[in-house]
Amino acid sequence: QVQMQESGPGLVKPSGTLSLTCTVSGGSISSEIWWSWVRQPPGKGLEWIGEIHHTGNTNYNASLRSRVTISINKSKNQFSLRLTSVTAADTAVYYCANLVGLPSDWGQGFPVTVSS
Amino acid sequence: VVMTQSPLSLPVTLGQPASISCKSSQSLVSSDGNTYLNWFQLRPGQSPRRLIYQVSKRDSGVPDRFSGSGSGTDFTLKISTVEADDVGSYYCMQGTHWPPEEDTFGQGTKLEIK
Numbered sequence: 658q659v660q661m662q663e664s665g666p667g668l669v670k671p672s673g674t675l676s677l678t679c680t681v682s683g684g685s686i687s688s689e690i691w692w693s694w695v696r697q698p699p700g701k702g703l704e705w706i707g708e709i710h711h712t713g714n715t716n717y718n719a720s721l722r723s724r725v726t727i728s729i730n731k732s733k734n735q736f737s738l739r740l741t742s743v744t745a746a747d748t749a750v751y752y753c754a755n756l757v758g759l760p761s762d763w764g765q766g767f768p769v770t771v772s773s
Numbered sequence: 774v775v776m777t778q779s780p781l782s783l784p785v786t787l788g789q790p791a792s793i794s795c796k797s798s799q800s801l802v803s804s805d806g807n808t809y810l811n812w813f814q815l816r817p818g819q820s821p822r823r824l825i826y827q828v829s830k831r832d833s834g835v836p837d838r839f840s841g842s843g844s845g846t847d848f849t850l851k852i853s854t855v856e857a858d859d860v861g862s863y864y865c866m867q868g869t870h871w872p873p874e875e876d877t878f879g880q881g882t883k884l885e886i887k
Contacts, residue, residue, distance in 0.1 A: 703878045705866075708872075756866070757811070757826070761811075761826070761832065
């Protein structure tokens with residue numbers, strides 16, 4: 658089964674850039690899967706951030722599109738999230754996931770706090 | 774497409790059934806004839822997992838006390854007999870109108886034991 662693990666800084670300053678990486682093991686990131694980022698702010702529900710295909714095609718949540726970039730590194734079997742101009746509202750647990758594949762796989766989640 | 778779940782809080786006695794409703798603002802029937810409605814479970818301290826895909830298909834390893842039903846715009850997740858391990862939050866997610874313009878998840882339903 659595919660394992661997914663998020664990594665990156667857990668603390669980001671306001672107006673800074675949040676950068677996270679998801680490492681995929683037990684499977685190829687070049688398979689026909691759309692790789693997603695999802696987040697959950699404290700006390701709130703799940704929010705889909707966006708997704709990337711191994712071809713490099715991306716889709717983003719319209720509300721975040723101006724600040725989000727998702728990229729892929731096939732040689733490292735990783736994909737990454739970059740979110741610019743962060744505020745306290747971006748404080749959340751960030752998950753990487755394969756939402757709609759068979760099977761569907763998720764990372765453990767990575768907490769990120771935006772604070773000075 | 775807006776996904777609306779109810780209830781948002783669901784206290785249940787152990788061994789009793791539970792039911793969560795999810796309504797979409799548009800039909801989730803795809804042009805290929807399939808309906809892409811998923812249910813996810815988030816338990817404290819664990820990775821989220823999908824329970825149900827395409828309305829009623831159980832993911833591998835999901836206990837058969839979980840079932841999904843519905844069509845068009847109205848969907849339901851049922852737990853036949855609630856166990857302590859079921860405590861957590863449940864989210865529906867549509868995959869038909871993709872990529873989504875609004876958020877694709879419902880608000881979530883928090884299940885707790887009475």
